[in-house]
Amino acid sequence: VQVLIEAGAQGATCRPPVARLPPQTLIRLQIVNRSTTPAIFAAPEFFRGAKVEDLTFAKVRDEGSVTTAGGVVSEIRLVTPQPGRYPYNCTAVAEGAKVGQPAEGVFEVAQ
Numbered sequence: 001v002q003v004l005i006e007a008g009a010q011g012a013t014c015r016p017p018v019a020r021l022p023p024q025t026l027i028r029l030q031i032v033n034r035s036t037t038p039a040i041f042a043a044p045e046f047f048r049g050a051k052v053e054d055l056t057f058a059k060v061r062d063e064g065s066v067t068t069a070g071g072v073v074s075e076i077r078l079v080t081p082q083p084g085r086y087p088y089n090c091t092a093v094a095e096g097a098k099v100g101q102p103a104e105g106v107f108e109v110a111q
Contacts, residue, residue: 001019001021001027001028001029001030002029002030002031002032003015003016003019003029003030003031003032003041003088003090003105004016004032004034005031005032005033005034005035005039005041005068005090005103006034006035007033007035007037007038007039007070007090007091007092007093007099008035008037008092008099009094009099010099010100011091011092011099011100011101011102011103012035012039012090012091012092012099012100012102012103013090013103014041014088014089014090014102014103014104014105015105016105017104017105017106018105018106018108019105019106019107019108020108020109020110021080021107021108021109021110022080022109022110022111023080023081023082023083023109023110023111024079024080024081024082025079025080026053026077026078026079027077027078027079027080028075028076028077029075029076029077029078030073030074030075031066031068031073031074031075031076032073033068033069033070033071033072033073033074034071035070035071035092036070036071037070037092037093037094038067038068038069038070038092038093038094039067039068039070039090039091039092039093040065040066040067040068040090040091040093040098041065041066041067041068041074041088041089041090042064042065042066042088042089042090042091042102043064043065043086043087043088043089043107044063044064044065045064045086045087046081046086046088046107047060047061047064047065047078048061048064048081049081049082049084049086050078050079050080050081051078051079052076052077052078053077053078053079054075054076054077054078057074057076060076067093080107080109081109082109083109083110083111084109085106085107085108085109086106086107086108086109087104087105087106087107088104088105088106088107089102089103089104089105090102090103090105091103
């Protein structure tokens with residue numbers, strides 16, 4: 001499963017707007033930052049409900065977000081949470097500050 005981020009001077013875009021996932025299933029979530037600047041991917045409810053398998057991203061569950069450098073793909077192995085709708089957002093970062101309004105999407109976890 002991929003979430004694509006494009007960040008720029010006006011803010012970020014985040015795709016897909018709706019990502020459909022099966023419940024309680026091991027997946028590889030790829031956060032793909034296609035821009036040259038850092039971006040933050042945040043999905044606190046989703047990460048709290050999921051079981052993060054990759055110890056590199058163990059703090060994701062507590063913090064609910066991942067910061068990716070420009071041009072980087074961050075891959076997180078996790079078991080999806082119980083059925084439900086879990087909002088996520090992407091925010092551009094420039095010189096350590098958030099830029100523009102976050103772009104929003106939702107993980108739809110259903111049978």
